[in-house]
Amino acid sequence: MAIDFSASRLSYEKDELIEKNIGNTPYPLLQKWMDDATSEQIGEAYAFSLATCGADMRPSVRTLLMREINLVEDDNIQMIFYTNYDSDKGQDLADNPFAEALFFWHTLERQVRASGQVVRLSHDKSEAYYHSRPKDSQLAAWVSRPQSGVVDSREVMQSDFIKLSEQFSEHVPKPEFWGGYCLMVDKIEFWQGRANRMHDRIVYRKDDNGWQMMRLLP
Numbered sequence: 001m002a003i004d005f006s007a008s009r010l011s012y013e014k015d016e017l018i019e020k021n022i023g024n025t026p027y028p029l030l031q032k033w034m035d036d037a038t039s040e041q042i043g044e045a046y047a048f049s050l051a052t053c054g055a056d057m058r059p060s061v062r063t064l065l066m067r068e069i070n071l072v073e074d075d076n077i078q079m080i081f082y083t084n085y086d087s088d089k090g091q092d093l094a095d096n097p098f099a100e101a102l103f104f105w106h107t108l109e110r111q112v113r114a115s116g117q118v119v120r121l122s123h124d125k126s127e128a129y130y131h132s133r134p135k136d137s138q139l140a141a142w143v144s145r146p147q148s149g150v151v152d153s154r155e156v157m158q159s160d161f162i163k164l165s166e167q168f169s170e171h172v173p174k175p176e177f178w179g180g181y182c183l184m185v186d187k188i189e190f191w192q193g194r195a196n197r198m199h200d201r202i203v204y205r206k207d208d209n210g211w212q213m214m215r216l217l218p
Helices: 027-039 087-093 123-130 136-143 154-167
Strands: 048-054 059-065 066-070 074-086 098-105 109-121 178-192 201-208 209-218
Touching: 027 066, 027 098, 027 178, 048 087, 059 074, 059 087, 074 087, 074 123, 074 209, 087 154, 136 154
Parallel strands: none
Antiparallel strands: 048 059, 048 098, 066 074, 074 178, 098 109, 109 178, 178 201, 201 209
16 A cells, blocks of 8 residues: 555746846845745745754754744844754754754745754843743643653643643743754755746855855756
8 A cells, every 4th residue: 555646746837036036145035035925825934844963863854933034244144943952853953053944835836945053042032032922832831841752641731731820820931941043044045946847946055255146956
């Protein structure tokens, strides 16, 4: 028995990605594509897949929500997300502080890959974001210790949630095991689907001389 998609075909024909129409640095195009995805009302257009690889050399990928993308000094791009430090991805990043983020917007026939070194955010920034979240989300962070840890049943989780809501009835402190990360982008690839699988791929790499742009074969 098999699950066979070998006969499935789609032709991508919505847009093109041509060097003369984009800038020498990646942030303006990234901002435009993010705006396009939001305008299309794609559900959680800021959702992305985060790929990591820890000391065991086994790649791991999961979907998260991006919370900030910032252009900072010297045309550097920073991508900010939050999670449990004790999670599998947190352990991977402790062992190997490099990762890749992937955004895919099917209705636009586009994807963006961004990679670089990942560092933890300051305690103050993580604290500020944590307390901007709904109270139930704050409590859920406490329940998930460690994230991906084995639990006997959903009822156990619900019971822990109720106990925590009673314990922290007025104020939910940020757990020490939860906070933010910043992906400092040094490579970013824009992919636009095209007909006949002749896709457009433009990649920017950051070096001591700034961003360098090149086209890749599909």
